[in-house]
Amino acid sequence: MRLKDDNDEEEGPKTMSHCSIGHLQPEKSFVIVGYALTSKKVESFLKPKLEGLARNKGILFVAIDQNRPLSDQGPFDIVLHKLTGKEWRQILEEYRRTHPEVTVLDPPDAIQHLHNRQSMLQCVADMNLSDTYGKVGVPRQLVIKRDSSSIPDAVTKAGLILPLVAKPLVADGSAKSHELSLAYDEYSLQKLEPPLVLQEFVNHGGVLFKVYIVGEAIKVVRRFSLPDVTKRELSKNAGVFRFPRVSCAAASADDADLDPSVAELPPRPLLERLAKELRRRLVVF
């Protein structure tokens, strides 16, 4: 896309935020990324450093005004969004229909199943990667749609082993969807609020890896996580413990002096296969 300056009559004024059109070279081609994100996400993601780096590579971020029709804004090469809700979904679908030349990251249909913790893991569970570089699996889990009094029985029938991590079924990015609990005993399970997913707690040495994938690029970061639960702790603890967001950006363990047995990053070939397979199955960019 060619972005000219403000006086260009052909293209009309651009809605620009976080960048000043006056600084642009009139004849330079820019990729224009319209973004629709929560203010929290703008703060954590659209850092001046990222914007500067992007601009040097010919990429401009432009805020989408959610109070104005999307078609009146732009033109965009890419629409980057992380908003949920039926109304926004319809706006994007309509925009995709009328602007097939614009890449929407990601199309609402493609990410719908990621808003539910059961369906989001299904394609991982369905994957049958050979065990050449390490195993890929999901914790054993059970979905409870309603009736908290039925949980202890359902857990016994499913043969799940305590402790269990309880996660809201809906994963829509809201603070509520991040409210996780750890249940140590069967009786306390009735205190949980469906709809939820119950997962067996998997000891993992108090460290986890977050894997970010963009195209062929794979970036792994190390984060502190929940500590292992020992048999002794399990026998002396009871009840449900709510835990705040663990493994967030502030919990980086990239530079921590860790035992090599937990610090070692997952093998690259495994991540590459996983990335390829997930992209194929999820049909996302």
Ligand SMILES: Nc1ncnc2c1ncn2[C@@H]1O[C@H](COP(=O)(O)OP(=O)(O)OP(=O)(O)O)[C@@H](O)[C@H]1O
């Ligand atoms: N089955 C489990 N066994 C042990 N720890 C778990 C389990 N599930 C989640 N955790 C812990 O809870 C944290 C949050 O889990 P969640 O499933 O919400 O991950 P997430 O979706 O990757 O989180 P985020 O939205 O922050 O990226 C994990 O980082 C991990 O520390």
Ligand SMILES: O=P(O)(O)O[C@H]1[C@H](OP(=O)(O)O)[C@@H](OP(=O)(O)O)[C@@H](O)[C@@H](O)[C@@H]1OP(=O)(O)O
């Ligand atoms: O809060 P941050 O900006 O850091 O981003 C977090 C992001 O929240 P947001 O996109 O809603 O803001 C989360 O998305 P939802 O599960 O809520 O959809 C999830 O992707 C986390 O892994 C991200 O943490 P990070 O991996 O970057 O540490």
